[in-house]
Amino acid sequence: MSRARTASRSHSRQRRDDEKELRREAIIDAAEAVFARAGFETAKMEDVARRARISRALVYLYFKNKAELQLAVCRRALNILRERLAAAAAAAPSGYAQIGAIGHAYIAFADEFPLYFAALSRFEAHRPESVAPGSTERAVLEAGVAVHEVTIAALRQGMRDGTIRRVDKPMLVALTLWGFTHGAIQIAQTKAAFLEEVGLSADEFLGHAIRFGTGGLQPAAAPARGKRK
Amino acid sequence: MSRARTASRSHSRQRRDDEKELRREAIIDAAEAVFARAGFETAKMEDVARRARISRALVYLYFKNKAELQLAVCRRALNILRERLAAAAAAAPSGYAQIGAIGHAYIAFADEFPLYFAALSRFEAHRPESVAPGSTERAVLEAGVAVHEVTIAALRQGMRDGTIRRVDKPMLVALTLWGFTHGAIQIAQTKAAFLEEVGLSADEFLGHAIRFGTGGLQPAAAPARGKRK
DNA sequence: TGAATTACTGACACCGTGTCAGTAAAGTCG
DNA sequence: CGACTTTACTGACACGGTGTCAGTAATTCA
Numbered sequence: 001m002s003r004a005r006t007a008s009r010s011h012s013r014q015r016r017d018d019e020k021e022l023r024r025e026a027i028i029d030a031a032e033a034v035f036a037r038a039g040f041e042t043a044k045m046e047d048v049a050r051r052a053r054i055s056r057a058l059v060y061l062y063f064k065n066k067a068e069l070q071l072a073v074c075r076r077a078l079n080i081l082r083e084r085l086a087a088a089a090a091a092a093p094s095g096y097a098q099i100g101a102i103g104h105a106y107i108a109f110a111d112e113f114p115l116y117f118a119a120l121s122r123f124e125a126h127r128p129e130s131v132a133p134g135s136t137e138r139a140v141l142e143a144g145v146a147v148h149e150v151t152i153a154a155l156r157q158g159m160r161d162g163t164i165r166r167v168d169k170p171m172l173v174a175l176t177l178w179g180f181t182h183g184a185i186q187i188a189q190t191k192a193a194f195l196e197e198v199g200l201s202a203d204e205f206l207g208h209a210i211r212f213g214t215g216g217l218q219p220a221a222a223p224a225r226g227k228r229k
Numbered sequence: 230m231s232r233a234r235t236a237s238r239s240h241s242r243q244r245r246d247d248e249k250e251l252r253r254e255a256i257i258d259a260a261e262a263v264f265a266r267a268g269f270e271t272a273k274m275e276d277v278a279r280r281a282r283i284s285r286a287l288v289y290l291y292f293k294n295k296a297e298l299q300l301a302v303c304r305r306a307l308n309i310l311r312e313r314l315a316a317a318a319a320a321a322p323s324g325y326a327q328i329g330a331i332g333h334a335y336i337a338f339a340d341e342f343p344l345y346f347a348a349l350s351r352f353e354a355h356r357p358e359s360v361a362p363g364s365t366e367r368a369v370l371e372a373g374v375a376v377h378e379v380t381i382a383a384l385r386q387g388m389r390d391g392t393i394r395r396v397d398k399p400m401l402v403a404l405t406l407w408g409f410t411h412g413a414i415q416i417a418q419t420k421a422a423f424l425e426e427v428g429l430s431a432d433e434f435l436g437h438a439i440r441f442g443t444g445g446l447q448p449a450a451a452p453a454r455g456k457r458k
Numbered sequence: 459t460g461a462a463t464t465a466c467t468g469a470c471a472c473c474g475t476g477t478c479a480g481t482a483a484a485g486t487c488g
Numbered sequence: 489c490g491a492c493t494t495t496a497c498t499g500a501c502a503c504g505g506t507g508t509c510a511g512t513a514a515t516t517c518a
Contacts, residue, residue: 016484016495041270044474055498060476121354125347127419141423171427175416176438183412187404190356194370198400209405215445245464245515273505284467289507 024062027052028076031069036115040070040122071136074123077116078143084109085150095158096217102151103181103210110185121186148174158217165219177213184209253291256281257305260298265344269299269351300365303352306345307372313338314379324387325446331380332410332439339414350415377403387446394448406442413438 030052034043045066049056063069088105092098110117123140131138151174158164167173188195188202188209195202259281263272274295278285292298317334321327339346352369360367380403387393396402417424417431417438424431 013485020496045476046474056475057477057499058497061497065476118354118356124415124419125350125354127347128422131422169429172429172434172437173441175420175424175429175434176413176441179412179416179438180409180442181412183408183410183415184405186353186412187408190353191404193357193360195404200398200401200404205401205404208401209408212402212405212445213409213442216441242516249465274507275505285506286468286508287466290466294507 023052023054027054027059027062028069028072032073032076032115035070035073035119040118068136070119070122071140073116073119074140075136075143077113077119078140078147080113080116081106081109081120082143082147082150085147089150089154092154094161094163095154095156096163096214098154098157099151099164099177099214099217100210102154103177103214106181107185107206107210110189114189117185117189120182124182148178151177155217162219164217167217173217180209180213184213252281252283256283256288256291257298257301261302261305261344264299264302264348269347297365299348299351300369302345302348303369304365304372306342306348307369307376309342309345310335310338310349311372311376311379314376318379318383321383323392324383324385324390325392325443327383327386328380328393328406328443328446329439331383332406332443335410336414336435336439339418343418346414346418349411353411377407380406384446391448393446396446402446409438409442413442 027048031043031048033051034047038044038047043066045059046056048069049059052059059069063072084105085102088101089098092101128137131141148171152170155164155167155170155173159166184206188206192202195205256277260272260277262280263276267273267276272295274288275285277298278288281288288298292301313334314331317330318327321330357366360370377400381399384393384396384399384402388395413435417435421431424434
């Protein structure tokens with residue numbers, strides 16, 4: 001009897017928590033739509049609330065403020081990005097090919113989810129004062145690390161299969177590649193009009209950037225044959 | 230007499246215009262100080278006005294709004310940057326060395342003028358709807374082109390002196406290098422704490438990035454000797 | 459000097475944010 | 489099923505910043 005009651009209570013609680021999570025996600029959905037249309041700066045919480053069919057005050061019950069909402073979007077972005085990069089890497093034959101695939105997957109991601117890329121750009125440009133241990137910001141940071149780990153795994157794979165030269169600090173290389181790729185995509189996106197003006201397509205530019213940025217990873221001379229200890 | 234009068238009037242007008250320009254610059258000075266302390270988002274026009282010792286309304290007489298003020302800062306940033314890059318390039322012996330020097334000069338610039346780099350980051354991340362011909366934004370864009378021209382000149386020099394491989398679209402390469410470098414610096418700045426955590430210094434990271442990013446420019450094999458048409 | 463132009467400001471209307479007291483709804487238990 | 493508690497939700501508010509404008513002070517010109 002006590003068991004039944006307890007079970008029943010915990011059922012309700014479970015259900016309520018699920019619904020809460022669902023609502024939370026719905027609010028983020030609404031925020032994404034509004035941010036995409038209006039941009040992060042000019043987007044109004046009122047619009048987010050209206051789109052989520054709730055009052056503005058309730059939004060503030062789920063998210064402390066606009067910045068937290070943006071961080072929630074970043075987190076989603078990074079999770080999806082990690083999946084995409086991992087999938088792209090999994091389909092590539094060699095470690096070196098994986099790196100290229102990851103670069104192109106990032107480009108495709110930016111193309112498919114402009115809002116997510118914009119969110120990451122903002123996050124990347126934002127200099128944090130101090131990142132509290134339990135904060136949302138910390139969670140986003142960690143989601144970022146998870147993304148880098150995909151690149152690092154590819155680097156390690158490449159070193160194993162001989163398609164990538166020996167590097168002593170894979171994280172260093174991963175961050176460099178990340179910075180390069182992100183920077184290039186950002187230019188391709190925001191300077192698209194200018195690129196056209198000087199007779200370049202964004203795709204051409206990005207293709208060049210990837211080739212250019214990953215070239216330095218290949219082994220110096222030996223064609224990978226032999227060289228076993 | 231008519232001449233004298235005209236001259237006198239034009240003198241006053243000249244003086245007034247000069248003073249106006251001076252005040253304009255003073256407002257930008259104030260804005261820079263405020264932006265540096267508070268960040269672009271949270272900075273208040275009130276503070277800019279107070280620091281410039283004028284009323285808030287007057288600021289709006291010189292600049293349409295906060296965004297225009299930010300663009301003015303961007304323009305300054307790009308002009309100074311161009312000077313720095315050009316100076317660095319001038320001191321380097323070969324075209325390839327010039328490219329490296331330009332990269333390091335950009336890093337030094339970002340280190341010396343964090344606000345300017347932040348301003349450029351914002352500008353870079355901002356996707357413009359449409360850039361009107363006479364607008365401030367267009368002026369900033371053109372200042373950006375002037376910066377790229379420094380890189381292009383170095384590339385041409387390198388192709389001439391044989392330290393850089395033949396590239397068919399220098400602007401493509403210049404933009405790539407710009408994107409790479411900017412992206413890397415941005416990471417070094419905003420992720421400095423994280424870099425420390427994984428045992429990397431920002432300098433080490435950036436040094437690596439420059440070497441990595443410019444490596445692909447060197448000629449394939451021939452040691453630059455001979456090869457004249 | 460007085461008239462005209464220009465530089466400047468105080469005060470206002472507007473809008474968005476974040477908060478809070480209070481209401482509606484759902485869950486708990488006899 | 490009611491009474492009682494807990495949780496979900498909202499309307500209305502105070503606050504603060506932006507951009508504007510009518511009006512005043514200062515300069516220039518004749």
